[in-house]
């Protein structure tokens with residue numbers, strides 16, 4: 001027998017182990033797991049804690065893309081549905097970066113509701129990270145580019161969770177103000 005609490009703790013431990021050697025790109029080089037707990041917290045808050053699967057997928061969303069985790073492993077540990085949501089949020093790393101970014105924008109509207117929520121929470125966390133701990137080698141134009149690309153992805157995810165949309169818009173607006181960017 002499993003429970004939401006057991007599954008969430010198991011996913012946190014799984015993701016922490018998988019991402020052990022990774023750090024965020026910002027000047028503080030935060031442990032990667034901070035990003036995952038932030039995404040999980042955003043998803044839990046904005047679904048009122050009622051959607052365990054979306055929280056689990058949020059915790060695990062970067063395991064296949066950024067570690068050696070396979071889809072089969074996720075199926076074994078967490079079941080088909082969680083594995084499917086994670087795969088929907090996983091870029092094909094055999095493609096060049098620009099193409100992957102273009103595909104994220106193009107494919108966002110066709111994702112499942114759960115995957116759309118994970119993608120929005122992921123982008124909120126990434127924008128917050130750039131605001132609080134910008135990568136040292138990122139000029140304003142690079143930040144602007146990232147903010148605008150993230151907004152295009154989130155625009156394709158709208159309609160499934162008003163709270164996450166609002167939080168994204170607030171974070172985007174803070175970036176415009178903080179960095180003196182042009183609003184897209």
Ligand code: ZN
Nearest residue numbers: 035061062122
């Ligand atoms: Zn992520």
